[in-house]
Amino acid sequence: MPNQSLDDQHHDGIEELDNPLPKWWVYLFYATIIFAIGYGPYYWLGKGQTAVQVLANEQAKTQSSANGEATDLGKKLTAAAQNHEVLEAGQVIFTAKCAACHGPDGGGIIGPNLTDKFWIHGKGTANDIAHVVSEGVPDKGMLAWGKVLSPDDLVAVVTYVHSLADTSPDHPKAPEGTPIN
Amino acid sequence: MGSPLPSAQRETFKYDDSIVKKFLIATMIWGLVALLLGVFIASQLADWKLNFGISWLTFGRLRPLHTNAAIFAFAGNAIFAGIYHSSQRLLKTRMASDWMSKLHFWGWQLVILLAAITLPLGITQGKEYAELEWPIDLLITGVWVIFAVNFFRTLAIRRERHIYVAIWFYIATIVTVALLHIVNAIVIPVTLFQSYPVYAGVQDALVQWWYGHNAVAFFLTTPLLGLMYYYLPKAIKRPIYSYRLSIIHFWSLVFIYIWAGPHHLLYSALPEWAQVMGVVFSVMLLAPSWGGMINGLLTMRGAWDRVRRDPVLKFFLAAITFYGMSTFEGPLLSIRSINALAHYTDWIIGHVHGGVLGWNGFMIVAMAYYLVPRLWKTKLYSERLANIHFWTATLGIIMYLLSMWTSGITQGLMLRAVEGSRLMYPDFMETVIRLIPLYYVRAIGGSLYLLGYCLFLVNMIKTIRSAPKNIEDDVYTATPMGPFKHDFETENSHRFLEGSANIFIAYTVIAVLVGSVIEIVPTLDAHRYIKIPDSKKPYSPLELQGRDIYVREGCYNCHSQMIRPLKAEVMRYGPFSKPEDSVYDHPFQWGSKRTGPDLANLSGKYPDSWHYYHMKDPRLVTPKSIMPAYPWLYKNKTDMDSLSKKLRVMQQLGVPYTDEQVQNAVELAETQAKGIATTLETQGVPKVSDSKEIIALIAYLQTLKPLELP
Numbered sequence: 035m036p037n038q039s040l041d042d043q044h045h046d047g048i049e050e051l052d053n054p055l056p057k058w059w060v061y062l063f064y065a066t067i068i069f070a071i072g073y074g075p076y077y078w079l080g081k082g083q084t085a086v087q088v089l090a091n092e093q094a095k096t097q098s099s100a101n102g103e104a105t106d107l108g109k110k111l112t113a114a115a116q117n118h119e120v121l122e123a124g125q126v127i128f129t130a131k132c133a134a135c136h137g138p139d140g141g142g143i144i145g146p147n148l149t150d151k152f153w154i155h156g157k158g159t160a161n162d163i164a165h166v167v168s169e170g171v172p173d174k175g176m177l178a179w180g181k182v183l184s185p186d187d188l189v190a191v192v193t194y195v196h197s198l199a200d201t202s203p204d205h206p207k208a209p210e211g212t213p214i215n
Numbered sequence: 216m217g218s219p220l221p222s223a224q225r226e227t228f229k230y231d232d233s234i235v236k237k238f239l240i241a242t243m244i245w246g247l248v249a250l251l252l253g254v255f256i257a258s259q260l261a262d263w264k265l266n267f268g269i270s271w272l273t274f275g276r277l278r279p280l281h282t283n284a285a286i287f288a289f290a291g292n293a294i295f296a297g298i299y300h301s302s303q304r305l306l307k308t309r310m311a312s313d314w315m316s317k318l319h320f321w322g323w324q325l326v327i328l329l330a331a332i333t334l335p336l337g338i339t340q341g342k343e344y345a346e347l348e349w350p351i352d353l354l355i356t357g358v359w360v361i362f363a364v365n366f367f368r369t370l371a372i373r374r375e376r377h378i379y380v381a382i383w384f385y386i387a388t389i390v391t392v393a394l395l396h397i398v399n400a401i402v403i404p405v406t407l408f409q410s411y412p413v414y415a416g417v418q419d420a421l422v423q424w425w426y427g428h429n430a431v432a433f434f435l436t437t438p439l440l441g442l443m444y445y446y447l448p449k450a451i452k453r454p455i456y457s458y459r460l461s462i463i464h465f466w467s468l469v470f471i472y473i474w475a476g477p478h479h480l481l482y483s484a485l486p487e488w489a490q491v492m493g494v495v496f497s498v499m500l501l502a503p504s505w506g507g508m509i510n511g512l513l514t515m516r517g518a519w520d521r522v523r524r525d526p527v528l529k530f531f532l533a534a535i536t537f538y539g540m541s542t543f544e545g546p547l548l549s550i551r552s553i554n555a556l557a558h559y560t561d562w563i564i565g566h567v568h569g570g571v572l573g574w575n576g577f578m579i580v581a582m583a584y585y586l587v588p589r590l591w592k593t594k595l596y597s598e599r600l601a602n603i604h605f606w607t608a609t610l611g612i613i614m615y616l617l618s619m620w621t622s623g624i625t626q627g628l629m630l631r632a633v634e635g636s637r638l639m640y641p642d643f644m645e646t647v648i649r650l651i652p653l654y655y656v657r658a659i660g661g662s663l664y665l666l667g668y669c670l671f672l673v674n675m676i677k678t679i680r681s682a683p684k685n686i687e688d689d690v691y692t693a694t695p696m697g698p699f700k701h702d703f704e705t706e707n708s709h710r711f712l713e714g715s716a717n718i719f720i721a722y723t724v725i726a727v728l729v730g731s732v733i734e735i736v737p738t739l740d741a742h743r744y745i746k747i748p749d750s751k752k753p754y755s756p757l758e759l760q761g762r763d764i765y766v767r768e769g770c771y772n773c774h775s776q777m778i779r780p781l782k783a784e785v786m787r788y789g790p791f792s793k794p795e796d797s798v799y800d801h802p803f804q805w806g807s808k809r810t811g812p813d814l815a816n817l818s819g820k821y822p823d824s825w826h827y828y829h830m831k832d833p834r835l836v837t838p839k840s841i842m843p844a845y846p847w848l849y850k851n852k853t854d855m856d857s858l859s860k861k862l863r864v865m866q867q868l869g870v871p872y873t874d875e876q877v878q879n880a881v882e883l884a885e886t887q888a889k890g891i892a893t894t895l896e897t898q899g900v901p902k903v904s905d906s907k908e909i910i911a912l913i914a915y916l917q918t919l920k921p922l923e924l925p
Contacts, residue, residue: 063502070495
């Protein structure tokens with residue numbers, strides 16, 4: 035095979051035109067540079083707020099609105115007890131979130147039996163249950179569900195747990211806590 | 216062939232194509248591995264059972280292997296193949312040293328092999344895309360130096376005075392990757408398999424994302440632009456659209472890119488000024504990036520009929536289009552309000568795959584389709600198959616991107632949704648459940664891309680099989696470069712730079728150093744402006760051990776530890792994270808993705824027993840969770856032998872352990888472990904052994920708490 039001379043070709047034969055830069059591209063570049071020059075000073079010296087400042091303002095606002103919407107848990111619980119839909123919703127939540135520890139029918143596994151007459155916290159009234167479910171017993175493995183569940187869901191699951199009283203689960207756990215009445 | 220010079224002055228030479236073939240074949244093999252791993256871990260997010268309960272197949276350990284394989288094995292080998300092939304031709308010389316080329320090749324394969332062994336074993340530094348432990352990092356440095364020396368020596372013996380734009384990009388790649396890798400990899404070894412980085416917390420985060428972002432820039436972008444400038448005009452046989460544009464977009468890209476790292480840390484505990492730098496430089500990156508896209512697309516202008524017929528050109532066109540898309544999306548995601556929504560979500564995963572599957576993957580196969588028939592002196596086996604590859608892969612990418620955009624935006628919106636004074640979706644699992652169908656779509660999209668890739672492999676194998684026996688290398692002659700003459704009257708000053716490679720290299724180094732120094736140096740003495748309150752205690756020996764388990768299992772691949780100062784986030788997780796929180800964190804574990812919830816304020820949220828059950832099988836306490844189970848933590852004994860050594864290293868790094876603590880590390884750990892075991896028993900967990908790794912991990916998880924500052 036004859037030797038190929040490369041002396042006459044440059045860049046392996048690739049040619050380059052020297053077209054002007056597209057105008058819109060140049061303006062785009064300028065625009066971003068102007069933005070960049072403006073953004074820092076706006077941010078540090080002007081009206082721009084740091085994330086922390088924005089957050090502080092927002093928190094101040096929500097604080098005042100939260101005070102207005104105090105909910106009367108007790109009333110809600112009483113109303114819910116009569117409501118079949120709420121009970122069903124409660125059962126769904128119970129199966130999803132509580133059954134792992136309290137058993138599918140509330141008979142107790144890691145957590146105590148919720149169907150018997152023995153209670154560790156309170157006396158098994160809807161309000162007592164609402165309190166322990168909402169605040170939890172973190173040291174013992176029971177979450178503070180008030181932070182996780184919405185108020186409506188909390189009411190529903192508490193109502194459901196309350197309705198379990200005196201049912202007979204398949205594998206009831208031995209009683210814990212003190213008997214009521 | 217009419218050269219004016221007498222032929223005696225001309226030199227005869229051959230190109231080294233065997234090294235190019237080696238790198239190409241390695242590319243094809245590792246590409247398959249990277250894609251298989253990707254589809255595998257994508258499926259694990261759809262169905263957690265797919266890790267088969269085997270530690271080295273879990274998501275946290277395999278995701279780093281997937282990313283490393285895609286970046287360093289697949290793209291890496293392809294880049295080297297292209298650089299070795301095109302540089303020899305552009306510089307009219309064989310590589311300076313054949314044995315250095317070979318050493319580079321085999322050294323790099325060894326790095327990949329070691330990565331494939333160590334990462335599944337959980338041997339990791341816990342920093343994204345820089346997971347490989349220090350002995351491998353040293354090996355990488357050695358291999359890279361060999362590559363650089365070989366390349367620069369080749370540059371010195373070139374027979375073409377003016378270096379072409381592709382070479383500029385290669386130069387930028389070689390010097391910058393060296394700088395990034397070395398600075399980010401400074402560690403103090405504890406054992407052969409473990410080390411702690413010298414940086415902690417904010418510092419570590421900044422250095423890491425300066426590295427991480429520029430790995431994308433200088434490993435996955437600049438070299439591929441170089442390849443585009445060579446292979447596109449060769450394949451389409453048309454001139455490059457604008458030399459002027461090449462100059463401007465090259466220098467602006469190299470100068471601006473290096474600053475943009477902090478856009479990975481917006482709203483984090485990184486100082487505000489550095490975040491602002493990240494925003495403005497990311498926005499300014501748009502035009503320089505698009506300069507490359509325009510130069511590519513306009514080079515193709517006027518040949519659309521051929522693009523329609525020729526699969527190789529189709530891949531080029533799509534690759535450049537995806538490049539344009541990703542580089543538009545990047546600046547967009549750097550805008551604070553958009554970042555607030557998209558950060559930590561799958562949108563970012565979509566973004567990076569647009570770049571890697573679309574831009575890198577397509578460029579690489581385009582190059583291979585062009586190169587393999589030419590190197591093996593034969594014809595492509597089937598154009599039809601290549602066309603099918605193109606459409607399958609494109610459909611795959613579209614499914615991937617659409618599912619991840621949807622997933623990201625859905626998750627972002629759900630997690631931030633607030634109604635009055637409470638979160639609309641306080642339960643994190645609610646958002647996860649919504650995303651699972653999209654994870655299936657993503658896995659299917661990825662599989663389609665993989666399928667297309669297999670067709671490509673078949674095509675390549677058949678093509679190579681059809682090669683004639685005994686391929687002889689072509690012989691070329693050319694005149695040596697001769698002394699440098701520059702005509703300042705008629706030639707522009709950039710021609711001068713192109714004629715003088717050393718000055719060119721020096722300018723490139725300066726261009727990348729400016730941004731690096733200005734951003735990184737001030738944070739190096741961050742400890743001066745971060746006042747550490749007395750209440751901030753270093754991790755106890757057991758907690759440190761637990762932290763190492765957290766790093767080993769790669770929990771950071773799904774969990775962040777950085778609560779941003781955003782309303783919904785503070786409502787969900789608690790007080791936002793501050794620089795003080797992670798001052799003793801070597802390495803930092805802020806994370807970049809929230810497949811699971813943020814853990815920065817985990818301490819006390821759950822009792823020890825909850826973690827005990829959750830880590831054993833998350834479904835026990837969180838139905839439908841997609842987090843892997845970690846049963847081996849209940850069998851493995853906590854490693855106590857290296858504890859004192861670890862504390863000693865931490866002490867050297869400035870963590871205030873007393874000598875007493877270092878000496879009594881094991882006793883301290885054992886006492887704390889007993890305490891936790893007792894607590895677990897009182898919480899009703901049967902038969903707990905205090906020597907197991909789960910105890911150490913629980914100890915660590917229960918320390919995660921933002922400091923309460925006055």
